[in-house]
Amino acid sequence: MFNTTTYVKRRDRLKKQVGSGILLFLGNEDSPMNYTDNPYHFRQDSTFLYYFGLNSAGLNAIMDLDEDREVIFGNELTIDDIVWMGTQPSLQEKSRMVGIKETAPAAELKEYIEKVKKKQGKIHFLPPYRAEHSVKYFNLLGIYPEETAGSASVEFIKAVVAQRNIKSEEEVAEIEKAVNTSADMHIAAMKLAKAGMTEAEVAAVVEQIALASGGQISFPVIATIHGETLHNHYHGNTLKEGDMFLLDAGAETAMGYAGDLSSTFPVGKKFSSRQKEVYNIALAAHEAAVAALKPGVKFKDIHLLACKTIASGMKDMGFMRGDVDEAVAAGAHALFFQCGTGHMMGLDVHDMENLGEAYVGYDGENKSTQFGLKSLRLARELKPGYVLTIEPGIYFIPELIDMWKAEKKLTQFINYDKVETYKDFGGLRNEEDFLITSGGYKLLGKPVPKTIDEVEILR
Ligand code: GLY
Numbered sequence: 435m436f437n438t439t440t441y442v443k444r445r446d447r448l449k450k451q452v453g454s455g456i457l458l459f460l461g462n463e464d465s466p467m468n469y470t471d472n473p474y475h476f477r478q479d480s481t482f483l484y485y486f487g488l489n490s491a492g493l494n495a496i497m498d499l500d501e502d503r504e505v506i507f508g509n510e511l512t513i514d515d516i517v518w519m520g521t522q523p524s525l526q527e528k529s530r531m532v533g534i535k536e537t538a539p540a541a542e543l544k545e546y547i548e549k550v551k552k553k554q555g556k557i558h559f560l561p562p563y564r565a566e567h568s569v570k571y572f573n574l575l576g577i578y579p580e581e582t583a584g585s586a587s588v589e590f591i592k593a594v595v596a597q598r599n600i601k602s603e604e605e606v607a608e609i610e611k612a613v614n615t616s617a618d619m620h621i622a623a624m625k626l627a628k629a630g631m632t633e634a635e636v637a638a639v640v641e642q643i644a645l646a647s648g649g650q651i652s653f654p655v656i657a658t659i660h661g662e663t664l665h666n667h668y669h670g671n672t673l674k675e676g677d678m679f680l681l682d683a684g685a686e687t688a689m690g691y692a693g694d695l696s697s698t699f700p701v702g703k704k705f706s707s708r709q710k711e712v713y714n715i716a717l718a719a720h721e722a723a724v725a726a727l728k729p730g731v732k733f734k735d736i737h738l739l740a741c742k743t744i745a746s747g748m749k750d751m752g753f754m755r756g757d758v759d760e761a762v763a764a765g766a767h768a769l770f771f772q773c774g775t776g777h778m779m780g781l782d783v784h785d786m787e788n789l790g791e792a793y794v795g796y797d798g799e800n801k802s803t804q805f806g807l808k809s810l811r812l813a814r815e816l817k818p819g820y821v822l823t824i825e826p827g828i829y830f831i832p833e834l835i836d837m838w839k840a841e842k843k844l845t846q847f848i849n850y851d852k853v854e855t856y857k858d859f860g861g862l863r864n865e866e867d868f869l870i871t872s873g874g875y876k877l878l879g880k881p882v883p884k885t886i887d888e889v890e891i892l893r
């Protein structure tokens with residue numbers, strides 16, 4: 435947990451920003467895997483963590499801007515809780531550590547809300563992303579689950595996003611810790627993966643490093659010889675000479691801050707010449723995107739620069755043809771690069787995605803519906819303090835190739851005869867995490883081998 439003043443200052447700023455009404459914060463509950471007493475690892479809601487810092491289940495809170503009160507609602511441990519789960523400081527004691535003087539039993543939240551409703555006070559709440567949130571909103575506010583997302587407070591969302599999008603120095607230090615652990619996870623995988631191992635064996639080593647750091651993984655590990663599947667969580671394949679291995683994995687610190695890195699390496703000692711050629715195109719797109727990072731630049735333009743670099747490389751190799759700018763404007767590059775160049779990162783690996791990409795990544799601008807561009811999570815103008823990922827890649831997805839080819843889609847830009855010969859190529863990407871600074875950018879964490887030579891040395 436940070437110092438008390440961090441949480442007090444964060445809340446003060448939010449209160450000033452929103453001005454009136456009450457702000458309702460739902461902490462997370464334990465989430466059962468297969469029966470109540472067998473829960474998943476507990477993960478607190480990130481906005482709750484940001485303003486209240488307490489990392490335990492069963493808490494909710496309000497900031498009452500009209501009556502100048504801040505209350506955390508939750509139950510003190512019973513003797514049964516202590517017998518089964520051990521003791522810990524009281525809610526009173528924990529709340530004081532984050533500058534909150536008032537606590538109340540969990541059940542009193544409903545009474546508090548009822549009083550506010552009687553006075554016709556405005557109750558601001560955030561969109562739900564777990565079923566338990568929808569149930570709580572129904573019980574507290576009488577709003578049906580299908581209506582909660584639509585009636586969440588845009589004012590509250592925008593105020594939280596404006597604050598959380600800009601990372602403080604102490605947050606950057608914490609993120610850097612997560613990225614350094616993430617780098618260790620990647621370097622270990624690069625050193626140990628070899629033909630005959632299963633993907634699961636590599637994933638296990640990677641995950642072990644995250645756990646040993648005192649935190650956990652920031653999202654389910656992607657450790658695959660089928661990198662063309664963007665979020666591939668299947669770990670049942672056996673590695674063989676000639677395959678490429680794509681690892682997308684990150685650690686989360688005990689305080690909840692994320693790292694998110696990707697790397698691609700050959701299962702054998704060396705990349706094949708055709709792997710090298712495609713790898714270097716994605717790497718060129720990566721380097722071009724990084725070099726363009728600075729305040730005032732729209733991330734959408736950085737994404738388009740990465741797309742054009744990929745399209746240009748794919749044209750040189752004979753996969754694409756025609757004018758590169760026109761091909762990217764038409765979305766032809768998305769046959770090979772179907773997703774976005776990066777996303778915000780912080781207490782969530784895709785930071786605040788639960789509050790809505792329109793607010794976090796687009797600042798109200800409309801998102802494209804074009805295949806490829808519609809998956810870009812971040813488009814807005816960059817500001818100092820933003821933390822984001824850069825992760826362009828190249829993916830040969832057989833089903834997508836077959837579909838586009840059958841539709842004769844964008845044949846003026848795509849040479850399907852050549853693409854056919856790479857249908858079993860797979861996919862690759864590198865990913866790094868950056869802080870936007872007033873002068874440009876800073877790479878977060880220690881570098882992971884990225885050029886062909888650097889990667890092959892570790893193999
Ligand atoms: N690392 C997973 C993702 O960015 O989607």
Ligand code: MN
Nearest residue numbers: 694823825865
């Ligand atoms: Mn990512």
